[in-house]
Amino acid sequence: MKLASEHQAFWDAGHKNYPDQMRSDGFGGQLFSPKALDGIKAVLSADHSDRFARPSDRDWMSSIYPWTGDQRATKIGALAKTYRGLIIYKTPFDLALYPRLIWELQPRTILELGSCQGGSGLWFADNMSVLCERLGEVHSFDLYIELVHENAKKHPLLSFHQIDLSDVANFDEKLLAGLPHPWLVIDDAHVQIFSVFSYLNKFLVSGDYYVIEDNPVFANKEIIDGFQLIERAGYLIDTYYTDAFGTNVTCASNAWLRKS
Incomplete structure (x- = not known):
């Protein structure tokens, strides 16, 4: 470690x-x-x-719902956060957790699903440039690519790709196959999350991380069934991240996942 x-x-x-x-x-x-x-x-x-846990062994309760945890003093909280002037939809807890994981994992590739204005992709690229001993690449995927700000597109480690994530056939398989490991995948697109997971899993190797933001908070039947798929694929929950500030105090409840 x-x-x-x-x-x-x-x-x-x-x-x-x-x-x-x-x-x-x-x-x-x-x-x-x-x-x-x-x-x-x-x-x-x-x-x-007992840092790593199977999804079936975990409860879905959270000590604090992270999207309201920083609204006690403001009315807007995490939804108003910016990075270098650009929108970045990340809770304060996750903004603290990702740099820790980037330092520990030393990813050569970060895949971001969901670009918005490019603020989070820019933040990941800056973190990689500061924290990684060997520089890698950040690839951000979104359908509405015209919303990405020009300032985000200028970063030398960051690339944006227009894609309709509702169909995994739209991924560039040749691009994915050539990206170096370790990988950190962040799904913040909320589009066919388990179909996308199943497809990208073919490219991930042992030790890579896959983080699913927001959707697991709801823990409905689709989520529970999807996490059974994730467990069968050999992923374990890294409780070092899910529980760093209390049980599941993160936007990715039970979803900081490491491929075993």
């Missing part, structure tokens, strides 16, 4: 240089508080815990 290596460095340096503060009864202010040290230990032990 790439995240753990940096936390391990802090842990080792603390024990070497500040052993008294690192003790369970030590006092070192907020930096060495029991809660702060417990958080570090949680990262260090993440790969040796």
